[in-house]
Amino acid sequence: MADSADETLLDIRNLRIEATVYPPGEDPHDITIVDDVSLTLGRGRVLGLIGESGAGKSTIGLSSMGYGRGGVRITGGQVLLNGRDILKGGMAGLRGVRGREVCYVAQSAAAAFNPVHRLMDQVTEAALKHGSADRQTVQARAIDLFGQLGLPDPETIGQRYPHQVSGGQLQRVMTAMALASGPDLIVFDEPTTALDVTTQIDVLAAIKLAIRKTGVAALYISHDLAVVAQVSDEMMVLQGGKLVEHGETRQVIEAPREEYTQALVSVRSIRHEEKPPSPEPVLTIRGVTAAYPGTNVDVLRDINVEVHPGQTLAVVGESGSGKSTLARVITGLLPPREGEVQFAGRTLSSAMEKRSRDDLRELQMIYQMADVAMNPRQTVRTIVGRPLEFYFGLRGKEKERRIAELLDEIEMGEGFIDRYPAELSGGQKQRVCIARALAAKPNLIICDEVTSALDPLVADGILKLLLKLQAEEHVAFLFITHDLATVRAIADSIAVMYQGEVVRYGPKSEVLSPPFDDYTDLLLSSVPEMKLGWLEEVIEHRRMESAGN
Amino acid sequence: MSPAILKLIAQRLALGILLLLAVSVLIFVGTELLPGDVAQAILGQTATPEALANLRAELGLNDPAHVRYFDWLGGVLTGDLGTALSNGQNISEAMGKRLSNTLFLAMWAAIISVPIAILLGLVAVQHRNGFIDKLISATTLTSISLPEFFIGYLLVYFIAVELQWFPSVSTVYDGMGFADRMSAIALPCATLTLVVLAHMMRMTRAAILNVMQSAYIETAELKGLSPFRIILRHAFPNAIAPIVNVVMLNLAFLVVGVVVVEVIFVYPGMGQYLVDHVSKRDIPVVQACGMIFAAVYISLNIVADIVAIIANPRLRHPK
Known part of the structure; x- marks a missing residue:
């Protein structure tokens, strides 16, 4: 159907996109971000654009609106929309396309809405600007769309400001905003990536329903194959700005042709057998209840968990569940109101300032954002060398030898020793942070969402490295994450947190086997699966259950 | 509220x-x-x-x-x-008239300079790093770099002496008509405007440019809005806090910092009054x-x- 000429909505031919980069210490030069990519999209069709960061998927999506983010420029090819080359119309022509023929749904609606204007004014702005209808008509359409997208109080929610509605709701309002001017095409740029997994599923279902009802065509951009598989008719896999594979959704996920696609589909293949608990835990958290200073709301209530030597406890939960607060209590950044933290049999002082240097050494941390966890003005040598000096007083040759050893352990080698963080990739930065934590020879490392900011394949490499280091160094991990696939891959025991409490705790095999409590069931069933029709199955299943109750 | x-x-x-x-x-x-x-x-x-x-x-x-x-x-x-x-005078009485003169001058300087500064800031953002932006910055920065007595005497020389448009001495008295009064304060007002313009313009420009990096500006661009509407409706309201701060700082300067300007133009305001009595x-x-x-x-x-x-x-x- 998409083949017949008058049914073609978007026809991108030999697209080439470049940007000027300014690397430190080098002359500015141009790099190619998208290289010779072509695609066609029929009316009402949904095309998924898949790839890791840097694949150029957002850039291609935005090119359909003639927009280049930052210093990005379209330097070659054609973008035909409804048969016209939109790149030939100048800025005025593009302004006629944007917000009228093509609309955009951003990854973080929380940032994409202007904080000073009411939602309704923002939702109707494009439609009013392009003069498709008068204010009353557009507002009535917006209210109708709010209802279609399953927003609460569709009549009045538009009167609120962005900060007055939740992240999942904002993402729906943004979808309504895109639909409000009745476009031919919507570019969805990772619309559910920033959401919790249990919220994601509802937003995904709402978006899919809205696409089907309005018959709008869409470019759906995501790094998560399982998510895209639920909404797209066809898929394009991109790598480094080049097309790798293009096909119907079923073919791409069930029988990928290219090696790279196969790797993406089979990612998270790590198998980790859980180890039996030992009699003497390295970390015991007993009856911890904590509140932030100046508040009397307990963000943690009566937490009791243990971490065993050389093993991994995964603390899993959604944003606001208290899992990062737990890390703050363990490290002494937030003294608890009640309860205590025991480390290798002795009770740790509740405040970090009162802990001995050896206590500090035994307990290291790795963070989600490796870039901001390192001083950008220090080289890898200084970053990894600092704990060696601080804890062990190493100097000179001794220190150099140890740094080289550590770099070897994280599979990077001495060649990186004089690099600055800006000269490392995301995965390499996280590896340097791991080396820094290991340099202290700790018994326990708290890993706070360490793979969340990384692409799946890179994250996989980091997890494999952590498991290898655990086996070699016998270090225990307390692994904080919202990602259940990661938990399955590396945990020995699991604590599920919800609203400040541990709702389920035990060895991995028990926690992940039925019967489940309600929350764990919701959490587990919300993790997207790489199969067609998964979304409908889950939604249907939930409807039946709530009808049964 | x-x-x-x-x-x-x-x-x-x-x-x-x-x-x-x-x-x-x-x-x-x-x-x-x-x-x-x-x-x-x-x-x-x-x-x-x-x-x-x-x-x-x-x-x-x-x-x-x-x-x-x-x-x-x-x-x-x-x-x-x-x-x-x-001189045994009641200070409150003697100062009342002086203060109202100073506030009159400051008010008109503000009424002229604040809108111009903000508008120039908005225009500079729209043409950022282009010729117009640089021209605006260069002009306003030149005027702020010159000491106010120098600007004052330049204005006196060119506008009062050569062109004879406005008087060089700002005499005001009771019962003076509005037009005469405005003509009397034209030069001190212009001097003050030139002194405060650059600061407010640069701050407006910087505050809005900062906001222009936000994701919601991209949203506005992708709605196909015109650049000036984006700056005015989407960026400016989010930059109000820093802009108001610098505007108020400059308004305060217009009242408090007029000493030199009042002395140059012999304007009977607070500045002159203060200088007279310090020396006594x-x-x-x-x-x-x-x-x-x-x-x-x-x-x-x-x-x-x-x-x-x-x-x-x-x-x-x-x-």
């Missing part, structure tokens, strides 16, 4: 009053430390020690400092700023001027704070 906002505003006002009290102590102590003796200044070098002692007793200069401070503060709080030592060591007048200037400065900054609070939708519309 929500209780949270009212509470914040009440806090600001209370802080302002506290600050003003602290300033009153500073002013009093500062003038105490000034060298020289009022009695000597009034009676001259030839006065006899008895005459000096009598005058000191009469003026209350022999009381301990804290007694004199509370006397003075009590007067200030009840609107009585005391009497000038040099007339401490009550200096103290009174100091308090007025401090009050203007503090209240304008409080206004800036309050505007910033009200401009924040999170405070106006809590969850």
Whole structure:
């Protein structure tokens, strides 16, 4: 159907996109971000654009609106929309396309809405600007769309400001905003990536329903194959700005042709057998209840968990569940109101300032954002060398030898020793942070969402490295994450947190086997699966259950 | 208005009053430390020690400092700023007219300079890094870099002497018509405008450029809005807080910093009044001027704070 000429909505031919980069210490030069990519999209069709960061998927999506983010420029090819080359119309022509023929749904609606204007004014702005209808008509359409997208109080929610509605709701309002001017095409740029997994599923279902009802065509951009598989008719896999594979959704996920696609589909293949608990835990958290200073709301209530030597406890939960607060209590950044933290049999002082240097050494941390966890003005040598000096007083040759050893352990080698963080990739930065934590020879490392900011394949490499280091160094991990696939891959025991409490705790095999409590069931069933029709199955299943109750 | 906002505003006002009290102590102590003796200044070098002692007793200069401070503060709080030592005039009365002259000049300088500065800032953002942006920056920065007395005399030379459009001396008197009055203050007003323009323009530009990096600006661009609408409707409201701050700082300068300009143009405002009485060591007048200037400065900054609070939708519309 998409083949017949008058049914073609978007026809991108030999697209080439470049940007000027300014690397430190080098002359500015141009790099190619998208290289010779072509695609066609029929009316009402949904095309998924898949790839890791840097694949150029957002850039291609935005090119359909003639927009280049930052210093990005379209330097070659054609973008035909409804048969016209939109790149030939100048800025005025593009302004006629944007917000009228093509609309955009951003990854973080929380940032994409202007904080000073009411939602309704923002939702109707494009439609009013392009003069498709008068204010009353557009507002009535917006209210109708709010209802279609399953927003609460569709009549009045538009009167609120962005900060007055939740992240999942904002993402729906943004979808309504895109639909409000009745476009031919919507570019969805990772619309559910920033959401919790249990919220994601509802937003995904709402978006899919809205696409089907309005018959709008869409470019759906995501790094998560399982998510895209639920909404797209066809898929394009991109790598480094080049097309790798293009096909119907079923073919791409069930029988990928290219090696790279196969790797993406089979990612998270790590198998980790859980180890039996030992009699003497390295970390015991007993009856911890904590509140932030100046508040009397307990963000943690009566937490009791243990971490065993050389093993991994995964603390899993959604944003606001208290899992990062737990890390703050363990490290002494937030003294608890009640309860205590025991480390290798002795009770740790509740405040970090009162802990001995050896206590500090035994307990290291790795963070989600490796870039901001390192001083950008220090080289890898200084970053990894600092704990060696601080804890062990190493100097000179001794220190150099140890740094080289550590770099070897994280599979990077001495060649990186004089690099600055800006000269490392995301995965390499996280590896340097791991080396820094290991340099202290700790018994326990708290890993706070360490793979969340990384692409799946890179994250996989980091997890494999952590498991290898655990086996070699016998270090225990307390692994904080919202990602259940990661938990399955590396945990020995699991604590599920919800609203400040541990709702389920035990060895991995028990926690992940039925019967489940309600929350764990919701959490587990919300993790997207790489199969067609998964979304409908889950939604249907939930409807039946709530009808049964 | 929500209780949270009212509470914040009440806090600001209370802080302002506290600050003003602290300033009153500073002013009093500062003038105490000034060298020289009022009695000597009034009676001259030839006065006899008895005459000096009598005058000191009469003026209350022999009381301990804290007694004199509370006397003075009590007067200030009840609107009585005391009497000038040099000529026995009631300060409140003498200053009233001066203050209204200064405020008149400052008001017109503000009415002209604030809109121009913000508009230039908006235009500079729209043409950022282009020729127009650089031209605006270069011109305003040149005018701020020149000392105000220099700008003042340049204006006097070209506009008053050569072109003879406006008078070089800004004489104002009671019963003067509005047009005459405006013509009299044209040159000091222009001087003040040139002095404050650059600061406000640059801050507007910087604050808006900062906001232009936000994701919601991209959203606006992808709606196909025109660049000026994006700047005005989507960027400017989010940059109000820093802009208002610098505007108020400059308004305060227009009132407090006019000393030099008033002297150049012989304008009968607060600045001239202060300068006259400093040279006569007339401490009550200096103290009174100091308090007025401090009050203007503090209240304008409080206004800036309050505007910033009200401009924040999170405070106006809590969850």
